[in-house]
Amino acid sequence: MLKDIYKKANPQILIGALAVMLAAFLWSLDGVFIRPKLYSLPVALVVFLEHFFGFLVLSPFIYFNLKKIKKLSRKSWAAIFWVSVFGGMVGSIMITKAFFLAISGEVTFATVVILQKLQPFFALILARAVLKERLSEKFYVWAAVAIVSSYFIAFGKTGLSLDEIDWAHSAVFFAVLAAFSFGSSTVFGKRIVNHLDFKATSALRFGITALLMFPLIIFTGNIFKIGNVSFLQWWLFALIVFTTGAGAIFLYYYGLRKISASTATICELFWPLSSVVLDYAINKNVLSPVQLIASLVLLYAVFKVLKDGRQKSVSFKSKVIHGEGRGAGLGFHTANLQNEDLDIPHGVYVVELSVKGKNYKGLMHFGYKEVFGGPVSLEVLIKDFSDDIYNEEVAVKVIEKIREVRKFKNADELKAAVENDLKCLR
Secondary structure: OHHHHHHHOOHHHHHHHHHHHHHHHHHHHHHHHHHHHHOOOOHHHHHHHHHHHHHHHHOHHHHHOHHHHHOOOHHHHHHHHHHHHHHHHHHHHHHHHHHHHHHHOOOOHHHHHHHHOOHHHHHHHHHHHHOOOOOOHHHHHHHHHHHHHHHHHHHOOOOOOHHHOOOOOHHHHHHHHHHHHHHHHHHHHHHHHHHOOHHHHHHHHHHHHHHHHHHHHHHOOHHHHHHHOOHHHHHHHHHHHHOOOHHHHHHHHHHHOOOOHHHHHHHOOHHHHHHHHHHHHHHOOOOOHHHHHHHHHHHHHHHHHHHOOOOOOEEEEEEEEOOOOHHHHOOOOEEEEOOOOOOOOOEEEEEEEEEOOEEEEEEEEEEEOOOOOOOEEEEEEEOOOOOOOOOOEEEEEEEEEEEOOOOOOOHHHHHHHHHHHHHHHO
């Protein structure tokens, strides 16, 4: 099946999907083996410590990307704070509180799991509304199949009964808010990793979340309960940093950089499948026929999602502005466009352009200039075109990404790269 995906989908999509699924597998380990052992501690303290220690490990990546971070737009900073507040703080607190209530016996685990699996619905809706992700109808059909399959995997043995849910209990609110928080964080996380290194994105998320949690644990007095953390629990926090916490987010953002937010949220459904597999491997609980069938359906649905997961072409209009004239100095006539802060990854793309009513093929550079840390530029090289079009509006249709933005040693190396890129237009 992987071989078929590799042939029919972009290899980068496969790599990104596997990274997200591995992160989901680590999160399943967290819920089964690690999080329950922290039940004796205040929820806010647990969330603060896992983010604080995660930030300590990831903080060097902020230093290495400081110039880029300083150049981030307000739109990107807003996305970073959204992810930190909802994905890091609110989502972590809500899901931890919900599971702690299940552990204590106040509600069933079904209450938490059923409602938390609303996450893909929130992510798919927001990806379309916020990121303008447009995927094929087949994608959304198979995404729905994958979501339904995940429910049957989780409850294929005990039966899916909505009667188990105590709708009046606070755990319902906690689980739904956690689903919204994590689903929306997938979307806004995609916006960030489009424009910033995934390692720096992970570090910023953990750092800002820890910073936001610190006043909360002081105000609630939970900071004085650090002394209650046992020797085993300190080791568990260390384990979380490198596996289910910072380690998983590190993998997740690496994968999210390569796939759409819509595809990522479906790949996260690997979580219930990995949970039942772990239950079989460790507790020798054999999967029921319903779970086995649902697992096969889920895997096939994910295969179809990856196959049909290419986003439809992104189109936009922008005004041509004056640049620094460096393209002409290299022998290429380029046009600088007003920076639209597009919700696509930085890179070099093949594009189709409409200029003064005529259509052309060209290349588009979107990202930091060849000297990293410089401003983000949006620049097009139009094939067989050299007219003066300053202040003209250009319609651009993004066709395909051909490479990442790279730092070049000198002008000759940059010129050679552009000449090689132009071969993609033939």
